[in-house]
Amino acid sequence: MTGNEAIAEGAIQAGCTFYAGYPITPQNELTAYMANHMQKSGGVFIQAEAELAAINMVFGAAAAGARAMTSSSSPGISLKQEGISYIAGAELPAVIANVMRGGPGLGNIAPAQSDYFQATRSGGHGDYHCLVLAPASVQESYDLTCLAFTLADKYRSPAIILSDGLLGQMMEPLLVRKEGKIELPAKPWALTGCTGRQANVVKSFYLKEGDLEKLNLKLQKKYKEIQQKEQRWEEFFLTDAKVALVAYGTMARIARSAVKVLREKGKKVGLLRPLTLWPFPKKAFTMPKKKYLVIEMSYGQMLEDVQLALCGKAGVEFLGRSGGGIPSEQEIIVKVNKIYHGKNI
Amino acid sequence: MTERIIIAGSGGQGIMLLGKIIAEAALLQGKFVTWLPAYGPEVRGGAAHCMIIIADDEIGSPFIDKADSLIIMNQLSLVKFKSRLKNNGLMIINSSLAKLDNKLKFKAAEGRCTDIAEGLGNIKAANVVALGMYLASKKIISVENTLGVIKKMAPQDKPELLKVNLEALEKGRELVKNG
Incomplete structure (x- = not known):
């Protein structure tokens, strides 16, 4: 199964009953899978006329209490902000x-x-955050999508699965959970028709003085709780490492290969892989004696979070490419060797 | 054990499918496996390739820089990918559509896959002839598991397709066994 399909299957397994999307490469397998399977599982699939329509349909379905989802790739996600x-x-x-x-x-x-x-920085306007989960395998694409629905419901907040073209397109074996029907949390706030009860209101428009500030303070309290409770990461040969690589998603897989090669040569190198990008796993950066190397398929974005987490207590180096360039295992090994022998610090 | 395979040819030659058969057969043997396609605005007749890694341990990068085995189905792919084969790596080459020069730093098995498939009555089975050659050259995935995957994938309502593909696999294996 491809990573894209695994996200879709994970969503269905998690009880997603509403999907709206609009095609874009390299995520089309996700939309196609939903088109094939949503109705069979009793849900709704809509190929919307545009990204904006899709996200607003999700807005409506979520307000009505459904586990709702959309997907796209970068330019399409910009449209959804x-x-x-x-x-x-x-x-x-x-x-x-x-x-x-x-x-x-x-x-x-x-x-x-x-x-x-x-x-990770509220892609649209306003002081808000989305939970951001970063899978690094087909299995995790499935598992973290299930988790995303749980966390989204728990905190009544949008959750983003941040995958990439390589992870979405590749196939790997997938173990599907054979649980029966998932128990969904009660949503007493949902717009389900107010016969026999007081009407619920779902809105983001607050004109009365002070009301919007109240909402913002409530959101901030929620974000603080999320930051305390939901940081997730994985460590690979980290404890005794002199150089710690920091990478997520596809880049973490390549970094992991590099760590294996370097370990075989006796180099004390490890990998710290954030699973949540927001909240960023600051708690994992507790070993200031190491040197850190952040590796991304971008020109230094997560790098800033690592620097913030370390507050200048440890040296941070960076290796990144973008626009289709992917730092190779060999490039990582060369860079690590330089840092290891103190040539680059 | 880690086996890195790049399969390359032209869109429509069943490059992706060949990769999936190998990947699924390896899966049946309890191996870790990744399959990575070249994706994009690919069209029939355009370039196509995929990368398969089979390993005893968890696989890091699914991307292959240097391959242990290269399965080449046309001339364009040979030019593009021959430098990606490790020294002493294995090249399976469809000599109906690609010509090797004489300076080889690797083991090569040549077979006129396209001609053989055409002879069997279905030119599309050229990829399975190449698969047979690979199976006989490297004993990483078993013939039994490969047959199991092909039988599972074959459409039930077209038994003649299965027959051609099984013959194609056998022809490919014979090519290598008979040197």
Whole structure:
């Protein structure tokens, strides 16, 4: 199964009953899979007329209490930002998958990680955050999509799956969970028809003085809780490492290969792989004696979060390419060797 | 064990499918496996390739820089990918559509896959002839598992297609076995 299909299957497994999307390479397998399977599983699939329509349909479905999802790739995700901001402002749960490609502009269709800032820094207007999860395998594309729905519901917040073209297109074996029906949380705030109860209101528009500030303070409190409770990461040969690589998604797989090669040569090198990009796993950066090497398919976006997490307590180096360029295992090994022998610090 | 395979040819030659058969057969043997296509505005007749990694351990990068095995189905792919084969790597080449020069730094198995497939009555089975050659050259995936995957993939309502493909596989294996 491809990574794209695994995201779709994960969503269905998680009880997603509403999907709206608009085609764009390299995420089309996701939309196609939903077209094939959504109805069979009792859900709704809509190929919308545009990205804006799709995200606003998700907005509506989420307001009605459904587990709702859309997906796209970089330029399409830019188009959805207005809707994502509205969903965050209305405190609705929704899942958005971004299978990143090269930018800026229409860019190309090669894999990239250049939407990190957009995903982790509230890509639309206003003071909000989305939960951002970064799978690095087909299995994780599935698992983290399930988790994204759980977290989105728990915090009534949009959650982003940040994948990339390579991960979306590749096939790997997938173990599908054989659980029966998932128990969905109650949503007493949803717009389900107010016969016999007081009407619920879902909105992001607050004109009365002080009301919007109240909403913002509530959001900030929620974001603080998320930052405390939901940081996730994986460590690979990290404890005794002199040089710690930091990478996520596809780049983390390539970094992992480099770590294996370097370990075989007796070099103490490890990998720290963030699973959540927001909240960024600051708690993992507790070993200031190391040297850190951040590797991205972009020109230094996660790099800033690593620098913030370390507050100048450790040296941070960077290796990145973008626009379709992918740092190779060999490039990483060369860079690590330089840092290891103190040539670059 | 890690086996890195690049398969390259022209769109319509069944390059992606050949990769999937190898990947699924390896999966049946309990191996870790990744399959990575070249994706994009690909068209019939344009360039196509995919990368398969088979390993005993978890696979890091699915991207292949230097391959252990290269399966080449046309001349354009030979030019594009021959430098990506490791020294002493294995090249399976469809000599109906690609010509090797004499300076070889690798093992090569040549077979007129396209002609053979045409002889069997279906030119599209050229990829499976190449698969047979690969199976006989490297014992990484078994014939039994490969047959299992092909039988599973073949459309039930067209038994003649399965027959041609099984013959194509056998012809490919014979080519290598008989040197």
